[in-house]
Amino acid sequence: MIDVKKVRQDFPIFKQKVHGKLLIYLDNAATSQRPLQVIQAMNEYYLMYNANVHRGIYSLSEKATKEYEEVREKVAEFINAKSPEEIIFVKNTTEGINLVAHSWGRSNVKKGEKILITEMEHHSNFVPWQILAEEKEACLDFIKMDDEGLLMTECLERMDEETRIVSITHASNVLGTINSVREITRLAHKVGAIVLVDAAQSVPHMPVDVQEIDSDFLAFSGHKMLGPTGIGVLYGKKGLLDGIEPFMSGGDMISEVHFGDNAKWNETPWKFEAGTPNIAGTIGLGAAIDYLNGIGMKDIREHEKDLTGYALKEMVKIEGAEVYGPKDSELRAGVVAFNLRGIDPHDLASILDSEGIAIRAGHHCAQPLMDRLGLRTTARASFYIYNTKEEVDALTNVLKRVRRR
Numbered sequence: 391m392i393d394v395k396k397v398r399q400d401f402p403i404f405k406q407k408v409h410g411k412l413l414i415y416l417d418n419a420a421t422s423q424r425p426l427q428v429i430q431a432m433n434e435y436y437l438m439y440n441a442n443v444h445r446g447i448y449s450l451s452e453k454a455t456k457e458y459e460e461v462r463e464k465v466a467e468f469i470n471a472k473s474p475e476e477i478i479f480v481k482n483t484t485e486g487i488n489l490v491a492h493s494w495g496r497s498n499v500k501k502g503e504k505i506l507i508t509e510m511e512h513h514s515n516f517v518p519w520q521i522l523a524e525e526k527e528a529c530l531d532f533i534k535m536d537d538e539g540l541l542m543t544e545c546l547e548r549m550d551e552e553t554r555i556v557s558i559t560h561a562s563n564v565l566g567t568i569n570s571v572r573e574i575t576r577l578a579h580k581v582g583a584i585v586l587v588d589a590a591q592s593v594p595h596m597p598v599d600v601q602e603i604d605s606d607f608l609a610f611s612g613h614k615m616l617g618p619t620g621i622g623v624l625y626g627k628k629g630l631l632d633g634i635e636p637f638m639s640g641g642d643m644i645s646e647v648h649f650g651d652n653a654k655w656n657e658t659p660w661k662f663e664a665g666t667p668n669i670a671g672t673i674g675l676g677a678a679i680d681y682l683n684g685i686g687m688k689d690i691r692e693h694e695k696d697l698t699g700y701a702l703k704e705m706v707k708i709e710g711a712e713v714y715g716p717k718d719s720e721l722r723a724g725v726v727a728f729n730l731r732g733i734d735p736h737d738l739a740s741i742l743d744s745e746g747i748a749i750r751a752g753h754h755c756a757q758p759l760m761d762r763l764g765l766r767t768t769a770r771a772s773f774y775i776y777n778t779k780e781e782v783d784a785l786t787n788v789l790k791r792v793r794r795r
């Protein structure tokens with residue numbers, strides 16, 4: 391199990407008081423905190439070997455390039471990609487999905503064909519497909535879920551020859567539901583569709599193996615996994631990436647360009663990384679992966695499952711509390727969305743803030759899901775490696791007090 395006390399030493403933010411109380415941070419689905427090791431790795435780049443990558447022949451640039459490219463190898467290993475060339479550095483999950491929608495989608499989705507997503511998608515994995523469907527006069531269809539937030543298997547069997555892409559979240563940022571992406575990929579491939587997995591809420595929290603899932607693309611964000619903001623990853627199968635056009639163009643992504651001629655693209659994955667990349671951010675992501683590996687992704691998953699199971703058990707005891715998503719913590723990630731009858735979630739978040747507890751309130755960038763649930767907003771607590779059962783108790787104690795009042 392995780393030595394949480396030791397882990398917390400690496401996060402100076404937890405020594406801070408908010409409204410006179412030690413910070414309890416329960417908004418990890420939005421963004422995680424960063425350990426000293428990540429900040430130090432980025433500082434070291436800026437202080438000791440700051441230079442652009444892939445350009446200079448001098449030592450500093452060679453060192454920066456080496457460190458940057460080594461993170462590509464580290465990411466490939468972390469998600470078990472076949473090679474580092476399958477790893478594209480992007481800004482975040484949103485950019486990764488947009489890259490696929492533009493580069494692959496524009497040349498592969500045709501009038502009348504189907505794009506399949508689920509009812510529980512984050513806007514990042516909804517709006518790009520809505521735009522593409524409109525542009526191509528394609529059909530955007532949805533895999534439905536039951537009232538517990540589990541995908542309905544009979545809807546999975548509705549995938550047909552018209553389906554070009556299935557784009558699904560691995561773990562819902564509201565319900566916590568962990569979807570069986572491996573099975574969905576198997577069914578999609580049977581009808582000739584490709585699959586994109588939105589792994590924003592899974593890669594930071596559990597072991598993810600892209601070869602086992604067999605998805606064609608998979609996207610995630612560094613800032614939700616102890617890394618800095620502004621860096622994310624799009625994984626894509628090499629053969630597929632080789633065959634598609636870049637999303638953005640400019641420096642570094644070309645091999646040759648002259649007056650009059652069409653430019654020739656650089657090789658995969660560099661043809662997708664136009665302009666100076668987020669070098670410090672990439673180096674920070676590498677340090678975050680080292681940190682997560684040092685703890686172990688299996689233990690991280692167990693720790694969060696334990697916390698989530700405990701939170702669910704305690705929350706259902708609170709009169710007037712409604713908790714959304716699967717009841718079994720085995721089927722869900724460390725995200726607990728809830729409402730307290732008669733109390734606006736924003737007011738609740740504000741009261742909790744006055745006790746030093748940070749949670750999220752709102753639609754969580756999943757308005758279609760809110761429509762499906764017949765809700766406008768919810769409160770949401772989400773956990774990570776540094777959270778404890780005592781913090782869950784602090785949360786539920788305030789909820790009980792608010793309820794009594």
Ligand SMILES: Cc1ncc(COP(=O)(O)O)c(C=O)c1O
Pocket residue numbers: 419420482483484485512514515559561562563588590591611
């Ligand atoms: C499931 C899911 N997908 C996509 C995103 C978008 O991530 P980013 O804002 O880092 O692009 C989020 C962010 O909360 C998310 O939870």
